[in-house]
Each structure stands twice: as structure tokens, then as C-alpha cells.
Amino acid sequence: MTDMQAPAAPKLSRIDAINWNRLQDDKDLEVWNRLTSNFWLPEKVPLSNDIQSWKTLTAEEQQLTIRVFTGLTLLDTIQSSVGAPSLMPDARTPHEEAVYANITFMEAVHARSYSSIFSTLCATQDVDDAFRWSEENPTLQAKSTLILDRYYSDDPLMRKVASVFLESFLFYSGFFLPMYWSSHAKLTNTADLIRLIIRDEAVHGYYIGYKFQLAYEEATPERQAEVKDYAYGLLMELYDNEVKYTESLYDGVGLTEDVKKFLHYNANKALMNLGFEALFPDTITDVDPTIMAALAPNADENHDFFSGSGSSYVIGRAEATEDDDWAF
Amino acid sequence: MSTAPQLVYFSTRSGNTRRFIEKLDLPAERIPFEKDASPLKVESPYILVVPSYGGGSVAGAVPKPVIHFLNDEHNRQWIRGVIAAGNTNFGTAYGIAGRIVAEKCRVPLLYRFELFGTAQDVANVRQGVTSFWPPHP
DSSP, X not given: OTTTOOOOOOSSXXXXXXXXXXXXXXXXXXXXXXXXXXXXXGGGSOGGGGHHHHHTSOHHHHHHHHHHHHHHHHXXXXXXXXXXXXXXXXXXXXXXXXHHHHHHHHHHHHHHHHHHHHHHHSOHHHHHHHHHHHHHOHHHHHHHHHHHHHXXXXXXXXXHHHHHHIIIIITHHHHHHHHXXXXXXXXXXXXXXXXXXXXXHHHHHHHHHHHHHHHHHHSOHHHHHHHHHHHHHHHHHHHHHHHHHHHHHHGGGTOHXXXXXXXXXXXXXXXXXXXXXXXXXXXXXXXXXXXXXHHSTTOOOOOBTTTTOSOTTOBOOOOOOOTTTOOO | OTTSOSXXXXXXXXXXXXXXXXXXXXXXXXXXXXXXXXXXXXXXXXXXXXXXXXXXXXXXXXXXXXXXXXXXXXXXXXXXXXXXXXXXXGGGGTTHHHHHHHHHHTOBEEEEEETTOOHHHHHHHHHHHHHHSOOOO
């Protein structure tokens, strides 16, 4: 931010002591509570149980996995060091700033987690090679540039758009692989850790998208049209690059087409987080059911009573509830 | 008879569930989220559409206003099914509020959708809800 341009004056013109008992927006506390109750550290996951499984991967599969995780590390680093902090000056409430502080730290935890996976499973030389690869890989660097340009711009709405696309779309070419391994009963502890990251990113994308929508609704129709245009334009630029990135990584193992469906599915969700309609039709968002199942291990069948494709007349499994609240 | 709500829903300020309901274009009533609003009373069978809270954990997964609505025995006697909004990123907790309400009220969890639902979700639920109710005598 230093040599690009002077930062705009923060929206909150003075700093007052934050009072969490006086909220301007209930959503700030709701999301703060979600994020803090979801807090975790990589040490909680027994990654060393994956050492045997790691050895069953071929050299090519190992290299792919390390590269994918290095690419994810770069995105988390960007989000922690630039993306989430860049949202703070536009915060509408002091509580929103505090939520971004939480997101900033959690993204640092995510970035740190991949190094835990590496130190547990991989040879130092292979990891060093992957970091060098990440610095030189044109499509990985291109997505970094596309996002950082928006983060360093003076357009607060586009900073949020870029942030939601990173949180809700760009990660998924990477997240695919550990879910794929998990569906083949490989690296299952690593997959547990990745699922924690996936859970966090959903809340981040939802919250930043919600704050985007508040600002978007206040804009003039002309400005709204412009922002919407920019947003879909940026998504398509990112998507074209993401397809190339995906091909360069996954062609060798024959998974490119499966990853692309996962990209389409998640791009739609990223747009929805911004309040925009989905772009990719259902015919190309039909993610392999084993990947969807890997997102929710040990879950029941899907609940689609209407189509009859799920378990029929399912009554939910017993769930512990906060009985203080329920009077029956 | 035809003015009776078929759907009762809750939606927070982010409005994802409200948007889904608007796209369905079926008779629906909203459980108010303002603390001082007068409580909703329902007089006929309905399907509850509920978003999941809590980002993955059971505690606090069902929005408080929905719990208050269902704590009213009169409201509870008319519930016939649940539809849950959520996000598959929450894994096994995807749409967990729907599962909790289904279990508590002994009604089926009919459908789950993400965020404000795709066009296909809207079509599936429209079709499903319309055929769910028995034909009028």
C-alpha cells in the first residue's frame, strides 16, 4: 500500500473504545461469534497419521499435492497480509473492523497450516522446489496480480468483490485435491484440516459479501451497473486463468474436467455471496458426488424428499440442542 | 382457503432465505427478527424454511426467533415439513437447523439449498411444495 497510493481516509473518522453491547449491525456479533467458536489450530489435527498414506502416492501425485498446497498458501498469505486488512478502512462499524482482524489472523493460521502438512509429510527439498515453482508459475502469479490490483485500488466495492472471489472461488481448484484424496481414503487427516479451512472461508465469503451488498444497495443505479459489470468481468478473467492453472496441474492425473465442475459450482456460490445471480448452468456444475460426499464425511444421504432421490421420509438424526431455548 | 400460508420462513438482514422465498412466489409469511415485533401466529399447515446458523456447530444453529416461534404450541401443531438453507462448506452441518427442527417436531426434512438457491432449487421446491399438499376436497 505504501508506494501505490495514499490510503483513503478511513470511513470511521475517529477511534472510540469498541462497545460490543451497543451494536449498529447484529450481523457483526453473529459472525464474530461464529468465527471465534470455529477457531482452531493445525496442532489439533493428527497429521502424522497420514505419513503412511503419503508414501502410497506416486512421485507425480506428491509433487501435484505439494504444488496445490503451495498455491493455496499464496492465496492465504495474500488474504492475511493485504486482502482482509484492506477492508478495514471501509468498515461501517468498529465491530466490522474487529471481524476483519479475526479474518486477518485466521488466514495467517491457514497459511501456516500448509507448512505443518509439509513438515509432517514431505521432504524439505520437494517443498523448496514447490515454493520456487510458485514464484515462477505464470498462471498462479497472474491470479495473484488480478486480485492484488483490486486490493491496492481506491475502489472499496471492488476490494470486496475481489476478496469474495478469492475466499469463495479461487481456493477451490486447490481444495479439490485433498477432497479427491479423501474420497479415495488417502490423506484423510489432512482432509480434516482442509475441511476446517473450507468452513472458515464460507463464513468469510458470506460476511464480506454481506457488507458488499450493504454498500452496493446505497450506490446509484449507474454505479451499481458499473460494479456489477466489473464483478462479472473480473470473475471471467479469473475463471479463464483458473482453467489454465487447473489444466497445468491436473491434466497429468486426468482430473481437469472434474476440477472445472467444482470451479463452476463454487463460482456460482461466490456470485451469490455478492447477491448476484449464478452464472454457470446446472449442466456444468454437477460436481462428482464422491467429492461432495468428501466435504461431509459420514453424513446421511442427501435430503431431497421432493425428487425421491434421497432417503425417503427422512426424519433428522437426533442432534443435541440448547434445551434452555426449546420449551417443548 | 387459498390465502393460507403454505410457507413460513425466517431470514436475517443478509436476506438469502427471503430472496429464495421471493423467487418461489408462493404464499409465505416471515417470522419477524425485530425483537419488539409482534409474534407470528399461524392457523394452517405450513412448511418451515429456515437458514442454519453457527457455521458448523450445533449450538445456536437454529435462529432464536425460529425457536420462539416453534415454542408456541399452536404454531407447532401446523408444521408439516422443513426446508433448510445452508452451505455445503459446513460439511456434515450443512442445513443443520433443518435437521434439528425435523427431529424436534417429528416432521420430514424435505430439501436443502445453498445461499439463496439456484434456478433449479427454485423449480424443485416449487414443484415439490405444490404437490406436497393434498388436493382440496
